[in-house]
Amino acid sequence: MYRLAKSAVNVTGQAVRQVRNGSTYRQDFHSKYGNGLMIGGAVFATSVWSYVLTQTGITWNLSPVGKVMPKEWREAEE
Template sequence: MMLPMAKNSLRHLQDRTMQQTIARQSHQKRAPDFHDKYGNAVLASGATVCVAVWTGTATQIGTEWNLSPMGR
């Protein structure tokens, strides 16, 4: 069992390390990564392919959609 004083010291040390890490990261200039550069283009192209495949599938499989309940 840890003594309360040791627990408090350890907690203080962890808080201080966290503050130093945050301060260090906030001063760095971060280079853009793959997601910063290409994220929106990949998302848009994926959505386009998805819509195209579903449209092609829906129009080519020959399903009679039967949207109206009238005229049966």
């Protein structure tokens, strides 16, 4: 238990030092690349899902209401 507590305190200390001193990413990254990354991600996700929905042949579990007919009951043999 001592090792776990010691490593937890160490990780917390590292996080505090990083927040205090600042991280290494450039401050203008989001203003420079933010919109492009967002649009690129949206285009990628849309293209992947359009491929999955149209080309893979997956049978989706749509509602069976009105499509499934119940079987007739068997009459009890006398």
